[in-house]
Amino acid sequence: MPYLFQIKNRHGNCLTAGSGTLSTLPCRAESDSSQFWMYDFWTGHVLKQDGICLDAPEEFIRLRPCVQASESQRLVHYGGNSGLIYGKGFCLRANSLTEPGSALSMWTCNASAFAQQWSMFSLWHLGGKSVKHDVEREMHATAAPVAAAATLNVLFCFTFALPKSEQEHILRQQLERQAGIFACDTKAVYSIEAFNVGNLKATAIAVNMEKGGDLGMHSAPVYAKVWDEVMKGKMYQDHEWTVKVDPHTVFLPWRLRTVVNSFDDGLTQTERGVYLRNCKDRLALPIEVVSRRAMEIYAEKCLGWHQGGKAREDDWLESVLLDLQIAPLPATTLMPGPSCTATSEYSASTCGPGFVAFYPLTTAKAYGDCLSNATNR
16 A cells, blocks of 8 residues: 655645645644645655646646656655755745645745745654654744745735625635635735635725726726725735736736746836836736835825826826836736737637736636636646
């Protein structure tokens, strides 16, 4: 009989496969088969007893039927001091060390990053004193000085969605498939009233939707309130980039990480920060990406302030950023051309490789079809 293992982040929770999705949950492998894993040294497969393997074709991780010669399923676990689980140039990373149900991703490998350090404990020995001692020692290990910088979160993602609507259904699908904002380092949902999406509670904002007129939730007055709430929450301070995602946008965070990591520091680490232009010479509402320094400037100068003269929220936000002398940075792979014009529903059949986001997909079914076509998830 093959050895069964518990795969535990050394400073957090355990790798769990439940209902076809991956997450990290409090460790209970002694009684929960969703935390049983096998590791085949020769093939590199990390697999369940039913023949389903970890599969990492891009900067994300998923479950797929095991294929002997699949390069995306060939993983190597480095024990000892690093604990890295390596595959195709990236390493397995827990998006949160403490939050139950947190997503996982594949990340640039860094042995000093707590989120990338994993141990495999044999189920036969979980109750033993030596294993308990090892777990306790790892949980209280001191980070190397380089670790704080190495583990700085990249993406804080948020959306403003209406409750009891198709937008809420789309959010629940994102959670179920660990995509969209739920694949970011930190996420937040804002709405006109509080509701829960899994363990995430939407923050209610006192906003008068009628002021939006024909533009509704996409009006400048509405989103000025949303951005104010984002600034007050201060989660942007711990992330290199803040990303506003429209609820009808299919968003692939692992592709955005590749985009922002490709920029030279001289372009992004400027005195007043930058934002990404996603549609040639303008910023469009499906996805708005702003650097940490630009967020700091905004919070200092514009909190509680709405500049008139611009009706749509993306036009308003860009005008504010330009007034603050925050520079635009072209990013041609954020969205395909039709998502910029968005005169009709985006065809889910054309979602594919090469772009970070697709818009608009206004039903949960269309969203799911687009995500499947773009990633084979």
